[in-house]
Amino acid sequence: MNFHIKARAAALAACLSMTASVVAQSSNTVNIGVLTDMSGLYSEIGGRGSVVAAQMAVEDFGGEIFGRPIKVLSADHLNKPDIAASRVREWVDRDGVVMVTDVLGSATGIAVQNLLADKNFIVMNTGSATSAITNKECSPYSTHWSYDTQAIAASSAAAILAEQGDTWFFITADYAFGHMLEADATKVLLKGGGKVVGTLRHPLNDSDFSSYILQGQASGAKVIVLANTGGDATNAIRQATEFGVIEAGQKVMPLLIFDTDIKGLGLNVVKGVKYTTGFYWDFDERTRKWSERFFAKHKTQASMVQAATYSATMNYLKAAKAVGSFDRDKIMAKLREAPIDDMFARNAVLREDGLLVHDMYMAQVKSPTESTGEWDIAKVIKVIPGKDAFAPISESECPYLKR
Incomplete structure (x- = not known):
């Protein structure tokens, strides 16, 4: 009996993953969602700066993948879990978004992660802090990219x-x-x-x-x-x-x-x-060069959430390109395959529980x-x-x- 239940579950997961791939491929654009706080107490930490960081990653990647342009969608979750979940549901079901990132706020982060876990959908959390993201609230398709409590x-x-x-x-x-x-x-x-x-x-x-x-x-x-x-x-x-x-x-x-x-x-x-x-703009030459470009666009230096949003978006796109599709299982496997090293993440490894372990700084x-x-x-x-x-x-x- 257990074997048949597991087999049906595996088949359902494969079907959902394939459906998502078909939705993504049927759209004229490849859409990435930045869900953040645009107007509240965390807006300086993420907000418009996270959108700019994701757009920079798309530009640096080349602006397209599999022959289609990449578009960054953004939304203000108002620090309300129900609004966050509702917007992400629309993105996934209607707009063909292939990945969601930032998700500032622990309550909103957990709400979005639970919703997307049910959909076997990738969320690259750069804004939520609670360590529950990779503990009791973990998902095989989620990552905690920047820091935790x-x-x-x-x-x-x-x-x-x-x-x-x-x-x-x-x-x-x-x-x-x-x-x-x-x-x-x-x-x-x-x-x-x-x-x-x-x-x-x-x-x-x-x-x-x-x-x-x-x-x-x-x-x-x-x-x-x-x-x-x-x-x-x-x-x-x-x-x-x-x-x-x-x-x-x-x-x-x-x-x-x-x-x-x-x-x-x-x-x-x-x-x-x-x-x-997890990030300071003046740490070394790599952080300074990237931060100079970010500052030119946003007129402030990047927070670690914004820098991590760039890193997460770039590494997602690289993984998708490497596996040749938006297959979520393959993308997650590719992200865990080798150490990650960029302007944000140093000596970094993505663990099985979704936590990106990387150098932090005092x-x-x-x-x-x-x-x-x-x-x-x-x-x-x-x-x-x-x-x-x-x-x-x-x-x-x-x-x-x-x-």
Whole structure:
């Protein structure tokens, strides 16, 4: 009986893959979808910049594949999982999209991944942070290309613990990303002998952090740790500065902050802060050359989400060309076949659970006197090998690995 069920499942999967290939081949264009936050608190991290990055990849690839032009479609998911799923369903069923990327936000990322897993469809997630993407929510056709909460928390939490203090008060975004980031950071804190003295959770896109900051101040914790990102993190830091919390000697430290956030806050506010990232535009000659081109198009330097979107799009197209079709099984096998090395991903390998393991970086925000230009905001002080940054596959909870 099990044999027949497995045989039917395999036949169905093959049929779906073949149907998708036929849809893609019947369209006049090859469509790639960039689903992102165009108007909300993550828009500077992804948004229009991710669309520009994907378009750059298409241009650099040559603009066509199998004799047809490649087109980048884009949509704003408004940070709402139902809208994200609805738009992707339209793309796949109506518009013949062959791959979806970016998918900023953990809740939207999980919603899209679950939908596309049912369709045996490739999603190259560059924007969601939660490590659940390659654990309990994993799919044979999904990748987590840029970073996850474990990689960020392990390095950032260790740096905070070593230099800032061993008693923490968490201000945490109340959704999948924030919960996972707090949990992963707490493991590092407790292992190092530290203590959590309190936790408060806030809704997504909160504008008033005054009560959270004041309660964190009253807790007596050495460090108020922000398990959030984007506009939420920058609002919290600004308000902590306005209340004099930092000036009084208490540290306010973000676990995840992007170069665009630092630029917006200003070096005076966050000088000296250490943070973990998967990309910095001024790391080496390859990153500088690519970033110069990106800046010419977008007028800002790229976040790691935007750089990863370029990398994911380019590597998808290369894999499709190498296998000669849009067959999803063959494309995924090709992506896992050899190490990946480009302007974003260094010493990178795509694992069976969909996680792209690659070098991460510990960076430190420069002071205004150290900076020599508008975007000279940080320096990379340590390269973190992928095997040390990401959790080993032996700890993965990905269900299909156990079949």
